[in-house]
Amino acid sequence: MVNKTGKNGRNNGEVPSDDDLKKSLNAYARAGLTVEDRIKRLAAEHEYFISRTTLNKIQRRLSIPSARRPPPKEKVMELVSETIAQLQDPSKGAETIRKKLAEDGYKVPRYVFPPRSRAFGVPNLHGTPAYSTDVRTCTREADPQGHARRKRVRRAQYTPSSSATPPPAN
DSSP: OOOSSOOOSSOOOOOOOHHHHHHHHHHHHHHTOOHHHHHHHHHHHHOOOOOHHHHHHHHHHTTOOBTTBOOOHHHHHHHHHHHHHHOSOTTOOHHHHHHHHHHTTOOOOSOOOOOHHHHTTOOOTTSSOSOOOSHHHHHHHHOTTHHHHHSOOOOOOOOOOTTSOOOOOO
16 A cells, blocks of 8 residues: 555654754764764754664765765875874874864774784785775874884883992881
8 A cells, every 4th residue: 555645654853954954963973972862962953853774864865974984095194194283292192183083073983993804914805905094094104103202111120229228127
C-alpha cells in the first residue's frame, strides 16, 4: 500500500532550513559534541527530532567537518605548518596542534592506526602509507626535529661524592 500522505507515523517536527542546520551543526562539531548530544540539541533548539542515521545523512549532505572525513593531505600539511609557526612554544605536540585546528573548524584525527597488512610489514598496493592525513604524521613531516625537542630528558642518576659528609648518627 502506498503512503500518500508522506507521514511515517512519527512527528519529526518542522524541518529547519539548510542554512540554520549547517550553522548549528558546524557549531556542534566545533564544540566537539557527541552524536547523541547533537541530536538532543537539535531537538531542544530547533524542535527537530531525528535519528543517528538521519543526522549522519544530513551532515554528509551539508559537508559538516568530521575527523573521519579529514581534508586532503596537502591541506592538512599546510594547516599543520601554519599552526606550528603560530604556536609560540615549539614543544607543543600533536594533541595541541589537533585541538588548535579543531578550534579553527578543521577536524583532523590525531593518529590513525595503519591497516593490519602494514602492521605486519606488507605495504599496500601503491607502496605508500594508507593513512597519512593525521596530525601526528603531518607534524613529523613538517617539523622532523620537533620530537627531539619535546622528548623528556632523564635525569642523571645521583652518585654521592667522596667529599660529602656522612649523615649524622642517631
